[in-house]
Amino acid sequence: MTIEEILRLRDQVWDEHPLIIERAVLPTLAAKDVLARVWALGRKGRGSIAFFAQPLSGKSSCAELLFVEMKRKKPGCGVLIFEVVEDTNPAEGRLLSEILNQIDYAPKIARDLAGKRTQVHRALLSLSGEARHLFLIFDEAQELSCDEFAWLKSVINRLVRDRVKVTVVLFGQIELKEKRQQLKAARSDLEKRFMSTLNEFRGIQNAAELEPLLAAIDAGSEFPVGSGMSYLQLLLPRFYEGGGRLVSSSALFWRELKQQRLPGVGTVVAMSSVAGFLASFFIHLRGADSEELKITSELLQKIDVI
Template identity: 30%
Template structure:
């Protein structure tokens, strides 16, 4: 294949400092079919003012990625209809009320997150949510809690107190718990031991999936070809920027779906992985980034990536090793 340096582009490639593109910085969010399906459910929960629900799935499938993406979408598309926050749990040997509220305050962006004792921090969080909720059209706060399988019963009770106090002032707190399969297992246990927790935070549940079908991969790749763009309003999608000659000649990542999917099947077969394919978003993004960065115009500058390059990326990203480890543990 002819090197792109031997040809000239009809249009000038944007002058972005090496390392400054979102692909190189790892700071970008791309839409997926799985995210859209989850978004539909979450929007219903918000619309019905459900107090809480859970989203669960295996590690590395892209749950954290999804809620970051959805927060950004909600902030733009539903600006001020409700206020959205994303917080993450910390693993603690023993639940500590002061640290619990301190972490929540820190994650929602409160400046005084570490001041005072537990009661003061709790009151500060309530007042913060009251202010934000009261300033929204729907008087509603949506709280995504990442790695929620770590929450203990007492921590759920602390969250319940927050919900009840906000509710007394006419502010709805909708809590979306996001975590691993253990989160669904906890729900089943609480159905017999503590239905109040289920009633507040686990009324609905939805399973999150990785890439399971070629059509899902095609949808993702098309976003790199068309929807992604940097600089803003430049007309240069991520695919076009890293493979400008191939793009100009009509090549698109979406059209490589069959070849890439077949490569996944082959590397899995060679590694002895027999379980059904469900490609975690963490690794899929890493694979695409690897190919764009290493073989794109900023480094090796090939005209268009080959099958061997995709196979190399699947191995170098750690995807194959992760699948082997996961298969051996089942």
């Protein structure tokens, strides 16, 4: 495509671009570590790993990245991101119904417990796909009660008996550490099953950790799907054509971003802050794209985060 054709396409899809609407799923160093750990765990017939994080450090974005990457690395597998909501009076039937709701189960949900168990099993069996491998990702996992962990164990055991690989990934706030202790005290088998491995997931802490994200914008992303163009190539085509790349300015980006650190957690920058700054960066430069464009401290200081 010519530059003029790219610019016309850019104008058509601007309001839908993942970076502009702050919904881009991009890798950080911490997210790439999670991907590697989960992929290695997927070798087993049944496995579980847990991560706790400070608020806004990007765990939900990491869950979305896992969804995309596991689908890409293992075609035919099933991936479910289950958003846990606190239930002050947990019941197995409600948990099973919520699982069915979150996978958009079309048939009418059974009213009796046995019927719901069968429906959940069949639905997850179908979701596991041709690969017979299911990745279950729980966001806000600290909200799961001990009883709910026990019910999930039964669901997983039944799938494993039907020769489905099940890989469980728990993402939670820092309270997940306390939940692990509660499980250990109440049901040590559940602690060993779901949280024998508990790791800390951190947001971006320095320029080196920002580099994978910027490199993905430069060359490891695509929008629109099937266009063959990276995010940068579409949004700043002249800058891209002239050899400009964001990753070469990671130190300059970090100098601005580190001013937005999360309070009380050292140098960690919230992923929402990163997303907001990048969106504002491209909006600011929409009419200033050129092959001579240079990313400087002065330029980045002019970015007014919307």
